[in-house]
Amino acid sequence: ILSGLVTEIVDQLCQVTASKLTSDVFSPSSVSHKLARDYFLLLGAVSFHNSNLLKQCKAYGPLLDICGIVSRLDLHKLILASLDFAHDVHARVILEKLLTGGDKSTRLYATRHMRVFLRVNSPFFISWGIEMLTGQLYDLSSEVAEEAIDILDEACEEESFLEALVLQQPALLHLSEKGVSLLTRFISVKRGYSMLSDLGHLKTELDAWLEDYNFRYVSVVEQRIAESLTLYRHTQEGVYHRRSEINSTVHKAFVPVHFYGQLVRQEE
Secondary structure (H helix, E strand, C coil): CHHHHHHHHHHHHHHHHHCCCCCCCCCHHHHHHCHHHHHHHHHHHHHHHCHHHHHHCCCHHHHHHHCCCCCCHHHHHHHHHHCCCCCCHHHHHHHHHHHHCCCHHHHHHHHHHHHHHHHCCCCCHHHHHHHHHHHHCCCCCHHHHHHHHHHHHHHCCCHHHHHHHHHHCCCCHHHHHHHHHHHHHHHHCHHHHHHHHHHCHHHHHHHHHHHHHHHHHHHHHHHHHHHHCCCEEECCCCCEEECCCCCCCCCCCCCCCCHHHHHCCCCC
């Protein structure tokens, strides 16, 4: 019975992708106002418990094709929320397509969703999630790249994730101060310290802190504290918007890493 139901769902998915139009079952209206979205929950459950069934029913092909339809962000969101990317290797191919293919809105949404996987401790995220986020650092959209580096910075609060990122040897300096800040974290682990030392980055960074970064660091900390105490938030576009959560006027201020603080963790 389950195999037959999955096959019928796949047939409807094929109609969505066949001519780049929408089937009645998975039309935008049906997804928004009917129970069509629940079919994706079913596919997600099968992905977790018996991914081989999805392979037998040839479900991955149509799902991958849907990821390339620019106008169906609604279906992209359902795919992200449903499939088991932690255990299902075929599902991770689909996730990769959402992260790197399609238009900016899909790539940005998929990148932001990676933070969800991080915070819920998705199994094996350290092996597949860090690698995928590293790839997002080179996205043509600066907004996508900045979102990726923010998530990586949060992940690197745990040393195991930091070690995994160092192994990727990402290029970060093109991401301005955020890139420099994340690169500074590398100093706190032996592999990262050796890598930056061999590249001559430590001397360059030390000179920069002695000349200017010490003062800029203080300014950044003061700005973050000020923002945590106001009802307004500073957006990536450089403007201020009023926060929606009116009842709370105090928000956490996350202090960026300090070069000297990372440096003293190494005996060298």
